[in-house]
Amino acid sequence: xxxxxFLKKSALTFGAIAFTGKKAxxxxxxxxxxxxxxxxxxxxxxxxxxxxDPHIKLSPPPPLMGRQxxxxxTPNVLPLGFEMDGKxxxxxxxxxxxxxxxxxxxxxxxxxxxxxxxAKGMMHGMILPQKIKGWGFNGSIPGPTIEAFEGDRxxxxxxxxxxxxxxxxxxxxxxxxxxxxxxxxTQPPIQPGETFIYEFTLYQNGTFxxxxxxxxxxxxxxxxxxxxxxxxxxxxxxxxxxFAIMLHEMKILPGNENPDVTSTDPNWFTFNGKSAPSAEILxxxxxxxxxxxxxxxxxxxxxxxxxxxxxWKVVGxxxxxxxxxxxxxxxxxxxxPGTVRDVEFIAWNPxxxxxxxxxxxxxINAHADIPMGVMPMGGMATILNVIPKEKGAKWRHxxxx
Ligand SMILES: [Cu+2]
Numbered sequence: 001x002x003x004x005x006f007l008k009k010s011a012l013t014f015g016a017i018a019f020t021g022k023k024a025x026x027x028x029x030x031x032x033x034x035x036x037x038x039x040x041x042x043x044x045x046x047x048x049x050x051x052x053d054p055h056i057k058l059s060p061p062p063p064l065m066g067r068q069x070x071x072x073x074t075p076n077v078l079p080l081g082f083e084m085d086g087k088x089x090x091x092x093x094x095x096x097x098x099x100x101x102x103x104x105x106x107x108x109x110x111x112x113x114x115x116x117x118x119a120k121g122m123m124h125g126m127i128l129p130q131k132i133k134g135w136g137f138n139g140s141i142p143g144p145t146i147e148a149f150e151g152d153r154x155x156x157x158x159x160x161x162x163x164x165x166x167x168x169x170x171x172x173x174x175x176x177x178x179x180x181x182x183x184x185x186t187q188p189p190i191q192p193g194e195t196f197i198y199e200f201t202l203y204q205n206g207t208f209x210x211x212x213x214x215x216x217x218x219x220x221x222x223x224x225x226x227x228x229x230x231x232x233x234x235x236x237x238x239x240x241x242x243f244a245i246m247l248h249e250m251k252i253l254p255g256n257e258n259p260d261v262t263s264t265d266p267n268w269f270t271f272n273g274k275s276a277p278s279a280e281i282l283x284x285x286x287x288x289x290x291x292x293x294x295x296x297x298x299x300x301x302x303x304x305x306x307x308x309x310x311x312w313k314v315v316g317x318x319x320x321x322x323x324x325x326x327x328x329x330x331x332x333x334x335x336x337p338g339t340v341r342d343v344e345f346i347a348w349n350p351x352x353x354x355x356x357x358x359x360x361x362x363x364i365n366a367h368a369d370i371p372m373g374v375m376p377m378g379g380m381a382t383i384l385n386v387i388p389k390e391k392g393a394k395w396r397h398x399x400x401x
Pocket of ligand 1: 358359
């Protein structure tokens with residue numbers, strides 16, 4: 001069946017599962033009238049087979065991966081384009097095993113990170129590449145950022161190529177109950193090899209998330225998460241640079257590639273799936289209005305994110321924009337698990353500014369239980385590079401006229 005026909009057919013049977021495989025099993029589970037029964041039944045049919053099911057052929061990323069349809073830049077992560085089916089924006093997400101590098105290794109010698117690292121002594125172990133066998137969407141951990149507008153009707157075609165059932169929860173979105181994506185409660189779990197169609201209208205605006213809604217401690221812990229940004233019909237302030245940074249943490253034992261998803265003691269901390277010094281540097285021009293959207297899908301920790309050289313305003317939460325009179329100034333914003341904090345500031349102050357979690361335990365890579373001399377910055381850290389308007393211009397505080 002062609003993709004377009006598939007989508008049309010799915011639109012007709014909206015709300016039902018569109019089966020792409022394992023037909024017999026799916027029909028069998030229809031026979032159960034209770035959702036709970038079908039969950040138990042399906043789990044028995046799908047005994048866990050580890051990281052990947054050798055019988056499921058992994059699809060390449062959908063062709064619209066990397067298509068920028070908005071203005072949000074998610075460092076180290078690609079955006080996701082959509083195609084129109086009449087008035088509906090159609091996105092495609094494939095939940096699948098992903099081999100991913102949290103840390104790429106030593107930073108290039110002549111880079112900003114490289115110079116910073118050499119000056120700090122570049123300790124052994126903390127800059128060895130760290131690969132993980134995780135789970136992500138469309139080959140990416142975290143998944144691609146979805147961008148849409150308030151008022152849009154959207155459809156998300158979700159294919160499950162994991163070795164166990166899944167579903168996707170639209171975190172913070174006000175949707176009909178059967179679109180909430182809690183596998184086993186509001187919909188049958190999406191079985192390995194199957195596809196499920198979500199479709200709803202966006203009535204809110206702000207920064208939201210999507211993540212696995214099934215076996216969450218493991219599946220979100222393995223990387224099944226992403227941003228869902230909804231722009232207002234009309235933006236109140238012109239934003240020059242709009243960044244989105246997902247906070248996440250994992251426990252990885254030395255020499256391992258498999259995250260220990262049962263742990264409550266993470267030792268790797270990431271901005272968009274990357275630890276410093278592999279986290280992308282944020283480049284902005286002096287005078288830009290910068291927005292950074294922080295979202296936290298860590299299983300344990302809050303992350304107080306701190307910036308040097310600036311006072312920002314917290315302008316949004318997971319509930320959308322904060323009215324101007326209630327926005328609060330700061331330079332450290334605590335982001336508890338499940339929440340979003342949007343901050344904005346004018347990048348008046350040129351130079352290289354650290355942006356990092358202020359739990360100092362979270363800015364060291366591959367924790368060792370012994371003192372390690374000078375430990376270079378790792379984990380949840382990056383650098384804001386404010387490119388000066390005029391090279392060599394005298395530094396001046398905005399209060400100086
Ligand atoms: Cu932290």
